[in-house]
Amino acid sequence: xxxxxxxxxxxxxxxxxxxxxxxxxxxxxxxxxxxxxxxxxxxxxxxxxxxxxxxxxxxxxxxxxxxxxxxxxxxxxxxxxxxxxxxxxxxxxxxxxxxxxxxxxxxxxxx
Amino acid sequence: xxxxxxxxxxxxxxxxxxxxxxxxxxxxxxxxxxxxxxxxxxxxxxxxxxxxxxxxxxxxxxxxxxxxxxxxxxxxxxxxxxxxxxxxxxxxxxxxxxxxxxxxxxxxxxxxx
Numbered sequence: 058x059x060x061x062x063x064x065x066x067x068x069x070x071x072x073x074x075x076x077x078x079x080x081x082x083x084x085x086x087x088x089x090x091x092x093x094x095x096x097x098x099x100x101x102x103x104x105x106x107x108x109x110x111x112x113x114x115x116x117x118x119x120x121x122x123x124x125x126x127x128x129x130x131x132x133x134x135x136x137x138x139x140x141x142x143x144x145x146x147x148x149x150x151x152x153x154x155x156x157x158x159x160x161x162x163x164x165x166x167x168x
Numbered sequence: 169x170x171x172x173x174x175x176x177x178x179x180x181x182x183x184x185x186x187x188x189x190x191x192x193x194x195x196x197x198x199x200x201x202x203x204x205x206x207x208x209x210x211x212x213x214x215x216x217x218x219x220x221x222x223x224x225x226x227x228x229x230x231x232x233x234x235x236x237x238x239x240x241x242x243x244x245x246x247x248x249x250x251x252x253x254x255x256x257x258x259x260x261x262x263x264x265x266x267x268x269x270x271x272x273x274x275x276x277x278x279x280x281x
Contacts, residue, residue, distance in 0.1 A: 091269060099258060099272035100211075145211070154218070155201075155226070156270060160210040 059084045061148050063159035071167050074136050078162045080146035081128040090122055090129045091156065093145040100145055103131070136166045171195070172273035174259050179278045181246065181253060189244045189276045191259035200242035201260040201270060204228060211258065217242055218264070246278065254280050 064079045082090065089107045093100035104113045106122035106129060113120050117136075122129045133140055143163050147156040172193045181187045193200065202214040213226030217236040231250025236242050242261075246253045256277050260270040 099274050102269050102271065105269055147211075155213060155216060158211040160208065 059148075059150050059157045061146055061157050061159040063144075063146050063162050065162060066160065067163040067165075069165045069167065070136055072137060074166075075132065075134045076136060076164065078131040078133075078144050078146075078164070079128065080130070080159055082146075082148040082157070083127060084148040084150045084157055086151035087124070087127075088149040088151040091147045091149070092120055092129070092131050093147070094142045095145055095161070096142040103144075133164075136164075138166050138168055140164060141166045172259060172261055172271060174257075174273035174276050176276060177274070179276055180281050181278060182281050184248045186245055186247050187278070189246070189257055189259075189278070191242045191244065191273055193240055193242075193261045193273075195261055195263075195271065196239070197261035197271075198239070198264050199262045200236070201262075202226075202232070202234065202242070202244045203258045203260065205256045205258060205275075214244065214257075253278055 061082045091105045092103040104120045109124035117134045120131045143161040145161045146159040175190045199218050201216040203211040212228050214232050215234040217223035220239050223234050223236050233245045258275045259273040262268045262270045
């Protein structure tokens with residue numbers, strides 16, 4: 058059965074800390090991995106990763122995919138209170154053409 | 169100004185009542201999706217449609233129905249057969265269903281009276 062597992066489920070840090078969120082997957086005919094940020098409403102897209110070892114970066118956020126070990130990480134450096142959100146990871150299963158979602162990591166950044 | 173709209177933002181359902189959630193997109197995307205989100209359960213796929221006049225059941229389709237008569241519209245009906253409908257409902261679309269990024273609407277929160 059296809060599955061995506063995120064860890065930790067929740068995390069509390071102080072402003073300025075660096076955090077690493079983990080996402081492992083077991084998905085048939087894997088095509089891509091996506092990260093989203095959800096702040097009380099709709100998830101907003103962060104990154105899509107398809108190639109192993111190539112880092113994607115946007116400001117203080119970066120992400121990388123390891124297709125051999127079947128995981129991805131999302132790094133946030135110099136965290137701010139505005140980074141507080143649920144971070145969702147999803148893997149695209151090419152056989153049934155749909156996203157398999159993890160449960161998310163709830164990040165709280167305290168001032 | 170392209171995007172996905174959902175209405176209403178909040179919806180109240182009485183027991184035995186069918187209610188319909190609206191989802192419209194002007195992104196010219198072929199594929200559209202309905203998800204249900206409950207606390208601690210992540211996103212669960214209800215139905216998806218890869219093309220007009222065609223749709224497939226997701227993981228939790230029982231008690232729901234959809235139609236896809238127009239490319240830009242994918243309404244979801246929560247029927248009286250859905251015994252636990254209280255949840256946050258999210259509609260999404262993607263250019264195709266080939267793995268491209270899904271973009272989400274703002275969601276509808278359904279509450280049972």
